[in-house]
Amino acid sequence: MISQERDSGNAATPDVPVKRGHAHPVTLREVAELAGVSTATVSLVINKKKNARIADDTRQRVTQAITQLGYRPNAMAKTLVSGTSKFIGLVADGVATTPFAGQIIHGAQDEAWKHGYALLIANTEGNQELEKDAIAMMLEYKVRGILYSTWFHRPTDIPDTLRESDFVLVNCFSPEPGTARAVVPDETQGGRSATEILLRGGHQRIAFINATTPSPARDGRLQGYKDALEAAGIPFDTELVLEAYPDQEGGYGATEHLLARNVGAVYCYNDRMAMGLYDGLRENGLSIPDDMAVVGFDNQEVIAAHLRPPLSTVSLPHYELGAAGVRMLLGLDAAPLESAVKIACPPVQRASVAVHSPA
């Protein structure tokens, strides 16, 4: 005990806050006693209450006592008084699992932090039971609100308990419109941007390899493709829309069908398909972007930025989704109930599409 009295080597600086390890935490009262004031005064000083009248001298003594004791407020006690915590809950059905969707966490965390909130996360892996428990836990901790997110963009049912709190759907939306605030990626604009990259590359005959799996992404990305063509005055040709399972194998498998279409450019439903397609094209002795210009979708870093050549694509704005979700929750962004707010999917140009030098 005695030997613990001073930190070894610290003897020269006596007024340094004592390292108390896990000892009994310092409370407001102790600070008050040291400063020779009431706890009320200390509280007022700490919270810099605007209309509290505190003598400068007193203020000094208090702050001095605080640092001397190494006082740390007990957030639980605060919350108990105020009724709501500085937590924002994030329940995810797999955000932590899937690679890039972890950005939702990241964006939410950054934005939350910016406003003095901390993130309480729960990964439910789609397990209903877990999900219920997670939400219950968050409610018990009096979270300011809950972000309910999915790892891929889709409609989702809203658990009953979620309604006991403020909440915002992130990367998903309610099938019945008007019942929940939501923020989702703008698939249509994304599809349009992707197609436009190819159009700007001077291509006219552009194929689209869509996913076989039904989803808002599938519909939106196709719509964007159509929109872009229409805007460019190019008639939409059903023949040029293929379908494949949205992964590398799907993209690879689509190669022959693609080649049968006699096109010079292709827009893939996602980067993984594009990656598979790269292999397929290569096996056919075709080079990218000269024989075939390719764009993907998702901007899945590990893939897109490092394929040979690097893949032009469109970003899924996961980070922004998380951040926007938090802002909506806190009422900083408009959050219409009628329909989901759409976040742009910005195009990312890389070498898989050659720049067009108009002859």
Add this chain to the structure above:
Amino acid sequence: MISQERDSGNAATPDVPVKRGHAHPVTLREVAELAGVSTATVSLVINKKKNARIADDTRQRVTQAITQLGYRPNAMAKTLVSGTSKFIGLVADGVATTPFAGQIIHGAQDEAWKHGYALLIANTEGNQELEKDAIAMMLEYKVRGILYSTWFHRPTDIPDTLRESDFVLVNCFSPEPGTARAVVPDETQGGRSATEILLRGGHQRIAFINATTPSPARDGRLQGYKDALEAAGIPFDTELVLEAYPDQEGGYGATEHLLARNVGAVYCYNDRMAMGLYDGLRENGLSIPDDMAVVGFDNQEVIAAHLRPPLSTVSLPHYELGAAGVRMLLGLDAAPLESAVKIACPPVQRASVAVHSPA
């Protein structure tokens, strides 16, 4: 008031818990009043105190009141009384950012949940200031302990404030041994396993493309390679160890040097290098695994499982790191101070190495 008595449209099912939206939350006292008992009794019932004597009849009335009111305990109040919360803090320098390391979150979350804890996460992106604030926040919320994690395996300094709480280093370790509990991947065993995949494939002359960037991984993976060779009675040949920047471009760039070595098998420092190498080999008209057997390291799902052919590799056990970290923190796993606990990197065999049929 009167008009609120019943939920509109709910008149037929009077005993259903009232949906109270964000109204004043139900407290213990209200439950007690409804049940005609004291709050103490309600508390005892809720917490199923073993040595509390409660009449069955009373117990009934209480539970009935609870569901009728839709009571939810206030975790903050509980925590205030008990002194520590059911939170485990996770501070990460980029776990949420980098794709597969999100698994640390996932593993920690699952394990924490299993023991009744929730995860409080903070992504510091390496920002010291943020980090300090994050830890402070966690301390204020009286977390049970903190997991301090890094997105790649490395030595790390331990922030002072961290010591005010229980903590475990995850995927990193203290440069001064004996000062902190830690859990890290077993790079050496991983390197050995990777090499063994090739050895089992019947290869004798095996190159290793190591990273140029110094790190425990670089050292460990090399050591494992040496160990495996030694165990197989193959002399270590410095010539066969190349170095490159650990990404796709690095792997690609290493191709020619590799080919100059006249080897039939190569073990890459990571999957990204292997991915680049695939391109390089292909351009040289070589096929995998016939002309060159390849193994990687990391088992980065998006890449490894979907290259053509799929890549044999070794898993970085991020999920397990997170889970083990939590177990250590809670004292469920042994957690020596002297040195970091090593978690196995299990090999994952895929088609990039042909099975050896001994002649």
Add this chain to the structure above:
DNA sequence: TACGAGTGATCAAACGCTTTAGCAGAATGG
């Protein structure tokens, strides 16, 4: 009959903080 033991439930303090009403004294004004 009275006593100890058991039973079922309550009392009240404590957890650490915020906040409002209000008090004592100093300064100001008429």
Add this chain to the structure above:
DNA sequence: CCATTCTGCTAAAGCGTTTGATCACTCGTA
């Protein structure tokens, strides 16, 4: 010189739980 205002600070209630001490009974037993 007294009334008023201002200044600086405190007392105390309250936030929703937990928990050890206690209490009012009812039995069985000596």
